[in-house]
Amino acid sequence: MVENKKIVIDEEYQNQRYLYRFFKRILDIVASGIGLIILSPIFLIISAVIKAEDRGPIFYSQIRLGKGLQPFKMYKFRSMVVDADKKLEELLEKNEVEGAMFKMKDDPRITNIGKYIRKHSLDELPQLWNVLVGDMSLVGPRPPLEREVAEYTDYDRQRLTVKPGCTGLWQVSGRNDVDFNGMVELDLNYIEHSGIFFDISILLRTITIMFKPNGAY
Structure with missing residues (x-):
């Protein structure tokens, strides 16, 4: 049986793709x-429903690591109870995926409206602001938490050679049905073959998945 060839990302080459990066930024x-x-009307509707369910904040921000381990504040619509971060420690042993990532299908911290907006990826919409200001790109690897990166191998850290994205090859290829190692392979495949037309195709597939979810929770 032939083993899959490990992908090695040429970071210097990626940094020198000036034309691609220029058009990607545009x-x-x-x-x-x-x-x-x-989408501002949808923002208002989601905000009103979140506020009607409980008295917590509408938005949730979290420090993530981007290209070159650069930290930034990522924004989302709040889909969990207010003290969700404090309750995470109690749930880590119930993690349903292997590797440096936490996923739990029936996470008790998720609110009623949270289940819906997460299923359709609507909780991610505020990240359009992160894209506008340059913290993220529309397409790229998902930005990890610092505690997750602490568990990364050198191979896994190759995900951080490019700017993180709101959506990517992992999200349109099964998302929560793909384990951590599978996510890394998909992200590295994206980086290796990235281009404007590839980005646009992923964006179009993402729009489709928002109406017909592919395993998000």
């Missing part, structure tokens, strides 16, 4: 700006 600015304007 796409990010234009698409995120238009998205924030067009």
Whole structure:
């Protein structure tokens, strides 16, 4: 049986792809700006429903690590109870995926509205602001938590050679049905074959998945 060849990302080459990065940034600015304007009614509706369910904040922010381990504050619609981070320690032993990532299908911290917006990836919409200001890109590897990166191997850290994204090859390829190692392989495959037309195809697949979820929870 032949083993799959390990992907080695040439970070210097990725940093020198100036033309691709220029057009990718233009796409990010234009698409995120238009998205924030067009989707503003949906922002208002989700905000009102979250506020109606409990008295907690509408938005949730969390420090994530981006390209080159650069920390930044990532925004989401709050889909969990207010003290969700404090309750995480109690649930770590119930993690349903192997590797440096926590996933639990019936996570008791998720609110009623949270289940719906997570299923359709609507909780991720505020990250359009992260894209607009340059913390993230529309397409790229998901930004990890610092505690997750602490468990990374050198191979896994290759995910952090490019700017993180709101969506990516992992999200449109099964998402929670793919384990941590599978996610790393998909992310590295994306980085190795990245290009504007590949990015656009992932964005189009992402829009489809928002209406027909593929395992998100």
